[in-house]
Amino acid sequence: NAGVTQTPKFQVLKTGQSMTLQCAQDMNHNSMYWYRQDPGMGLRLIYYSASEGTTDKGEVPNGYNVSRLNKREFSLRLESAAPSQTSVYFCASSVPGQGREGGSGYTFGSGTRLTVV
Amino acid sequence: AQSVTQLGSHVSVSEGALVLLRCNYSSSVPPYLFWYVQYPNQGLQLLLKYTSAATLVKGINGFEAEFKKSETSFHLTKPSAHMSDAAEYFCAVRGPGSARQLTFGSGTQLTVLP
Numbered sequence: 001n002a003g004v005t006q007t008p009k010f011q012v013l014k015t016g017q018s019m020t021l022q023c024a025q026d027m028n029h030n031s032m033y034w035y036r037q038d039p040g041m042g043l044r045l046i047y048y049s050a051s052e053g054t055t056d057k058g059e060v061p062n063g064y065n066v067s068r069l070n071k072r073e074f075s076l077r078l079e080s081a082a083p084s085q086t087s088v089y090f091c092a093s094s095v096p097g098q099g100r101e102g103g104s105g106y107t108f109g110s111g112t113r114l115t116v117v
Numbered sequence: 118a119q120s121v122t123q124l125g126s127h128v129s130v131s132e133g134a135l136v137l138l139r140c141n142y143s144s145s146v147p148p149y150l151f152w153y154v155q156y157p158n159q160g161l162q163l164l165l166k167y168t169s170a171a172t173l174v175k176g177i178n179g180f181e182a183e184f185k186k187s188e189t190s191f192h193l194t195k196p197s198a199h200m201s202d203a204a205e206y207f208c209a210v211r212g213p214g215s216a217r218q219l220t221f222g223s224g225t226q227l228t229v230l231p
Contacts, residue, residue, distance in 0.1 A: 004160075043219075044221075048218050110159060111159075
């Protein structure tokens, strides 16, 4: 089925460990996004990639890095995990938001539940 | 910058009663507005969207929302709640940035009582 695939679905890290969250989409979308979801705070944008070869910081980028590997894949890396990064992480993709396509919503992955102890 | 405010982090209704979830937005340009639903342990699913065509927008599962520019609101309604509507609902606005990224409200947890 077409959509956004995230791996892993669950992960437990110790403080200071590193890991990479993987995201791939097969809808030929140009734009991809990483959000984190915390109780009572909705979804907050970490990083986004408007198109292949570009990445930009979102609202909460500290402690994270991203790589847009190709048009399909957009990974999120935690270099030194902290308990404050315990969250559910969602990847999403969309067509570019300009003009009429601004009305296009996002397609979300099913999320990665990360716990840092 | 664009933003959305969802009034009420928790809403409870009886099965068969009207559902009303409130969303107010702030945007420097004519907005694109969205409602998403999230069922437990799942990702977000698009319910409906406003893209400046009709002000009354119909979505999936019997939900609809009305865009009111004078009130800067985009409230979500459903005439008769069903047990399966229990979920968290997010209002979002798509802004004017280069990727026109979505900005989400803090969410409203809907409980449907039997």
